[in-house]
Amino acid sequence: MHLNVQKKVTRVSAQSYTTGQYFQLMVAHLAMLKALIIRDIQIKYAQSFLGIIWALVQPLTALLVYSIFFRFVFQFESLGYNYALYVFSGVLPWQLFSHALHHGSGSLIQHQDLVRKVAFPKLLLPLTKVAVGLLEMSLGMGILLIFLGISGHISVQLIALPVAILTLVLVSLALPVWISQLAIRRRDLLHILPYLGNFGIWLTPVFFTMSSLPNWLQTIVLLNPMTGVILLFRFALFGDPIPALIWWPLAITGVLLLLGLYRFKSFDKEMTDHL
Amino acid sequence: MLNVNNISKIYGNFSVLKDVSFQAEAGDVIGIIGANGCGKSTLLKIISGIVAPTAGEVSYEGALSSLLEIGSGIHPDLTGKANYFLKGGILGIGKRELQAKYEQLVAFTELGDWLDQPVKNYSNGMYMRLAFGIALALDADIYLFDEILSVGDAPFQQKCLRTIEELSDKGKIILMVSHNMSEITNHCSRVLWLNEQKVVLGDVSEDIIGDYLSSAFNKPHDLPHRLEDVVINDLVLQPDSVVTGNEPLEIRLDLHIAKPLQNFQVTVHIQDQQSIPIFSVSTATANDWSTPGIGNHVLAVTIPANFLNQGIYTLSFYLHIEKQVHQIRNLTFFRVTDDAQNNQLFSGKIKTNLGWKLK
Numbered sequence: 001m002h003l004n005v006q007k008k009v010t011r012v013s014a015q016s017y018t019t020g021q022y023f024q025l026m027v028a029h030l031a032m033l034k035a036l037i038i039r040d041i042q043i044k045y046a047q048s049f050l051g052i053i054w055a056l057v058q059p060l061t062a063l064l065v066y067s068i069f070f071r072f073v074f075q076f077e078s079l080g081y082n083y084a085l086y087v088f089s090g091v092l093p094w095q096l097f098s099h100a101l102h103h104g105s106g107s108l109i110q111h112q113d114l115v116r117k118v119a120f121p122k123l124l125l126p127l128t129k130v131a132v133g134l135l136e137m138s139l140g141m142g143i144l145l146i147f148l149g150i151s152g153h154i155s156v157q158l159i160a161l162p163v164a165i166l167t168l169v170l171v172s173l174a175l176p177v178w179i180s181q182l183a184i185r186r187r188d189l190l191h192i193l194p195y196l197g198n199f200g201i202w203l204t205p206v207f208f209t210m211s212s213l214p215n216w217l218q219t220i221v222l223l224n225p226m227t228g229v230i231l232l233f234r235f236a237l238f239g240d241p242i243p244a245l246i247w248w249p250l251a252i253t254g255v256l257l258l259l260g261l262y263r264f265k266s267f268d269k270e271m272t273d274h275l
Numbered sequence: 276m277l278n279v280n281n282i283s284k285i286y287g288n289f290s291v292l293k294d295v296s297f298q299a300e301a302g303d304v305i306g307i308i309g310a311n312g313c314g315k316s317t318l319l320k321i322i323s324g325i326v327a328p329t330a331g332e333v334s335y336e337g338a339l340s341s342l343l344e345i346g347s348g349i350h351p352d353l354t355g356k357a358n359y360f361l362k363g364g365i366l367g368i369g370k371r372e373l374q375a376k377y378e379q380l381v382a383f384t385e386l387g388d389w390l391d392q393p394v395k396n397y398s399n400g401m402y403m404r405l406a407f408g409i410a411l412a413l414d415a416d417i418y419l420f421d422e423i424l425s426v427g428d429a430p431f432q433q434k435c436l437r438t439i440e441e442l443s444d445k446g447k448i449i450l451m452v453s454h455n456m457s458e459i460t461n462h463c464s465r466v467l468w469l470n471e472q473k474v475v476l477g478d479v480s481e482d483i484i485g486d487y488l489s490s491a492f493n494k495p496h497d498l499p500h501r502l503e504d505v506v507i508n509d510l511v512l513q514p515d516s517v518v519t520g521n522e523p524l525e526i527r528l529d530l531h532i533a534k535p536l537q538n539f540q541v542t543v544h545i546q547d548q549q550s551i552p553i554f555s556v557s558t559a560t561a562n563d564w565s566t567p568g569i570g571n572h573v574l575a576v577t578i579p580a581n582f583l584n585q586g587i588y589t590l591s592f593y594l595h596i597e598k599q600v601h602q603i604r605n606l607t608f609f610r611v612t613d614d615a616q617n618n619q620l621f622s623g624k625i626k627t628n629l630g631w632k633l634k
Contacts, residue, residue: 007416012324012333028367035364039350042361046352046393117343118365119324269327272320273286 014269022265025121032120036128041135059140063088063147085147089237090206090230092140093164097172097226098197099133100126104176105183106190112275122268123261126176130169148237157239164232167250171225174253177260181267184274205230210243225249276300277322277417277448282331284317291317294331297467297476299417301446304439306453306463306479308487311589313469315452319343319419322450335448337416340366342406342423351395355386355405358394362409376412383438384408400431407435418442420451436462454587456484505539505596506531520585520613520626524578528592531571539566540595541574545588553588553624559595584626585613 017025045051067084107125108115115122148154175196183189201207204226210218221227228246235242277299284292291314299305307315320326322333323341349358359380363373381390384404394402407423423435439449439462453459459466460479468475468487477483518524526543542557556576558564587610594601 007336008338009334009336010324010339012321012328014328014330031367031369032365035361038364039353039361042353042357043350114365116320116325120365272326 016266016269019262019265022121022123022268026123029120029124033124033127033131036124037131037135040128040132055136055139056143059088059092059143062091062140063143066091082147082151082153085144085151085153086234086238087207088140088144089233090204092137092144093168093229093233094201094204094206094226095140096130096133096137096168097229098201099136100130100172100176101179101197102193103132104129104173105179105193107176108180108184108271108275109187109190115272115275121265122271123177123264126173126180129176130172133172134165134169144237153238155239157236160232160236164229164236167232168229170257171229171250171253174225174257174260177257177264181260181264181271184271200224200226203227205234219245222246223249225253277335277450278333279318279322280332280334282318282321282328282333284314284321284326285329292321292328292469295469295474296331297474299448299450301416301448302443303465304443304449304451304463305476306451306459306466307469308453308456308459308466308484309469313471315469316343316421318469319421319450319452322417323419335417338413339417339419340410340413340415341419341421342410343419343421349394349402349406349409352393354393355384355390355397358405359390359409359412363412366409366413368413372414373412380408380412383411383434404431411438415447417448418450420449422452422454456487460484505533505594518609518611520583520611521580523580524583524609524611526576526578526590528574529571530574532567532569535569536566536596538595538597540564542593542595543576544591544593545578545583546591547586547588547624553583581626583611584621584624585611586624587611 041052045054048054050057063084066087067082070083070087103110104126107129108122111125114120115125145154179189179193203221203224205221210221210227210231213221222243222245228250231240231242231246234240279295279297282292282295283290295314295318297305307318309315317326319341320343321328322335323339323343325341325343349362353361356377359377360370360373364370381387384390384401384407386401386404389397389401390405394405397405403423410418410420418439420439436458439451442449443464451458451463463479466477466479466483468483470487475483475486528541532539540557540559542555542559544555545553547553558574590609592603594603
């Protein structure tokens with residue numbers, strides 16, 4: 001006979017989670033997060049012959065297209081570094097942001113079968129989308145670093161790359177955390193996303209440099225938190241200067257993210273009722 | 276030990292569950308019964324933590340595994356094996372444990388090489404085996420099953436029921452929603468009846484099931500039904516509301532027409548217990564139908580013997596009176612039983628024998 005076998009006691013009630021409880025719940029579901037990420041990737045590449053290699057083909061072709069385009073069409077070589085790599089260093093973070101925005105914002109609705117059948121902290125769903133975007137970006141980032149290394153551009157600023165990536169992840173989470181929970185009741189929000197994405201890329205220095213803009217437009221573009229993110233990447237990879245003005249939009253985005261996370265955990269138990 | 280204390284659930288203005296309380300001990304197999312929409316599924320979802328209650332608390336010790344709908348979280352493009360590992364991961368089972376239990380899944384599901392095929396190529400029964408197998412892979416203390424046995428073939432159903440008994444012998448708690456009273460009487464130790472006015476929990480006995488059957492099947496909800504010009508006095512199902520499929524079933528409607536009518540049509544809809552339409556019979560397509568005059572009338576339609584497969588069905592009526600349509604939905608239930616030897620050869624709701632010929 002086993003004596004005093006203590007089993008975990010679970011309680012289900014109407015009370016919404018405290019921050020501590022929600023954090024514990026997230027930690028207890030890390031294995032599920034991993035499974036969701038693997039599932040997303042498996043589904044994306046299931047039954048395709050090349051499978052996961054496609055994730056590598058896509059950034060490589062993008063890089064090839066930029067090289068041809070900027071070398072022969074725009075003839076931008078005068079800047080002193082490979083312009084294709086420079087643009088690519090902006091495209092990669094933008095792609096993660098855009099992936100998180102599109103897939104993360106609709107994640108609760110997309111996976112409503114799961115929400116209605118399995119008990120888990122729903123924050124895992126937008127997190128999964130950001131994580132998948134991050135994995136795909138790291139392939140492109142690897143390619144970028146290899147090419148930068150070959151052309152001898154790597155400098156000591158590269159140690160700032162993890163900071164740039166972390167900032168990118170946090171900024172990419174902010175909108176999906178808000179939109180995913182609000183879209184449960186107002187699905188119209190999901191229809192705005194394509195405009196947000198298409199419009200946003202032209203307010204972000206992905207395809208242009210800040211110095212090529214007139215002063216008034218520079219100020220507007222600097223208000224965009226993704227500008228700050230991309231300038232951090234350009235600092236780490238190309239040694240570009242960081243304007244002091246980028247920290248304000250980033251700080252505000254951080255506050256918005258925290259508020260969004262707080263509302264998300266308070267609303268978590270009710271979500272199933274509205275889906 | 277499972278404690279359910281004063282659970283209530285309100286959606287908008289609509290109260291689904293009101294003050295539901297019960298306790299379950301190790302080894303209990305509790306059958307949950309009740310009419311459609313009485314909150315059986317909601318209760319299971321609250322216990323498993325998917326839906327939050329409006330008031331009340333559930334507490335239990337140990338792990339809980341719930342199979343609330345066949346195929347939830349199973350992805351059609353992935354193989355059975357990939358789905359097993361993914362769903363297991365989603366349920367919080369470690370990879371090593373899943374690996375160790377994989378042989379058990381292979382043995383239980385009898386799917387063999389099919390486990391390496393994408394799930395979209397599976398038949399309904401195979402899908403069902405995989406889903407049930409995955410739910411059993413989680414070594415839980417409490418298992419919740421929502422009408423899982425309503426799909427799948429007879430041998431597999433028997434296997435599932437044996438598994439449920441084994442789990443009970445090991446001291447697990449099992450809660451299962453079922454519309455099949457023989458499942459409840461043969462395999463449950465207790466029965467929880469969610470009735471609009473009250474929750475009845477008791478040992479499985481003829482009494483409680485008899486009460487449930489008579490409340491669910493023999494009491495047409497709102498007859499006599501008074502419309503402007505037509506009064507439906509009675510609805511009779513013959514020979515009884517629990518009918519054997521091997522005999523014809525007559526649906527008879529007694530009605531009184533108060534005013535002269537230009538147009539009067541009746542359509543009866545038969546739906547299964549998941550509210551999926553099975554067929555309808557309308558006077559509009561009847562050969563020798565003429566609008567009845569003032570007075571008392573009896574309308575009758577006969578469902579031939581060996582036509583409906585075994586199961587529970589609901590009856591709804593649509594009355595077309597002049598230009599208006601009146602719906603009387605889910606007027607009553609009836610259960611078709613079938614003791615023919617070959618009954619498992621018919622899948623679906625309609626038993627037809629269109630007659631294969633060797634040409």
